Amino acid sequence: MLRFDKVTIRQGDFSLSADFTVPAGRIVALLGPSGAGKSTLIDTVAGFLAPDSGRILWQGTDITPLPPAARPVSVLFQDNNLFPHLSVAQNVGLGLRPDLRLSADQHAAVSAALHRVGLQDLERRKPAALSGGQRSRVALARMLLRARPVMLLDEPFAALGPALKADMLRLVAELADETGATVLMVTHDPGDARAIAQDTALVDGGRVAPPRDTGTLLADPPPALRAYLG
Numbered sequence: 001m002l003r004f005d006k007v008t009i010r011q012g013d014f015s016l017s018a019d020f021t022v023p024a025g026r027i028v029a030l031l032g033p034s035g036a037g038k039s040t041l042i043d044t045v046a047g048f049l050a051p052d053s054g055r056i057l058w059q060g061t062d063i064t065p066l067p068p069a070a071r072p073v074s075v076l077f078q079d080n081n082l083f084p085h086l087s088v089a090q091n092v093g094l095g096l097r098p099d100l101r102l103s104a105d106q107h108a109a110v111s112a113a114l115h116r117v118g119l120q121d122l123e124r125r126k127p128a129a130l131s132g133g134q135r136s137r138v139a140l141a142r143m144l145l146r147a148r149p150v151m152l153l154d155e156p157f158a159a160l161g162p163a164l165k166a167d168m169l170r171l172v173a174e175l176a177d178e179t180g181a182t183v184l185m186v187t188h189d190p191g192d193a194r195a196i197a198q199d200t201a202l203v204d205g206g207r208v209a210p211p212r213d214t215g216t217l218l219a220d221p222p223p224a225l226r227a228y229l230g
């Protein structure tokens, strides 16, 4: 399980608190107004930000002192973090070795991951020659290959059209199911939460509320969520 143990994070005048547990294998949506702290929470789990107090534990181990690369997490951002001068296969291979000196087995793993996300025919393309949805798939394949048990999604599909976004969310849910990954997914869209997240946590007023069953929460939203949903 992923545990936020009395975590507080400060950025200038802004402060965010979180104290709850996410069971392993669960998909949790983080929903809340702009500037509420959704990315702050993701960045803290990823190790890009340090909490001011409290600890984050994965399967009982305190990961707060670990640098980002040593954490059991992989992150998907909206810009997908693709390198324009590298091919699709190389961009995915970076997930295994930053110097891209891959063994035969690792090359095979890259091909398998690209196959899994439906990009088997585009291995040699550069990111500029891909659609937005295809770029998202490259980033997902890299995440799949890294095989980290916690997947952090910071609105990676926000720029995609509705049908494509629905496809990508479905793919995320399938991959999470296949790998048993625990997922934290930032979104502005309650529809995204309904689509794949069993639980949803409202981020508002300087606090991440403990996640609740998405259907129950959205059917009868507390006042802060009602105000946000409009």
Ligand SMILES: Nc1ncnc2c1ncn2[C@@H]1O[C@H](COP(=O)(O)OP(=O)(O)OP(=O)(O)O)[C@@H](O)[C@H]1O
Residues within 6 Å of the ligand: 011, 012, 013, 014, 032, 033, 034, 035, 036, 037, 038, 039, 040, 041, 203
């Ligand atoms: N480096 C910083 N210094 C001071 N304050 C910051 C810094 N970075 C972010 N903040 C503030 O922290 C708060 C939370 O920002 P964050 O990006 O986590 O919100 P968010 O919920 O992800 O917003 P959005 O939905 O717009 O992406 C905001 O009020 C922001 O202005």
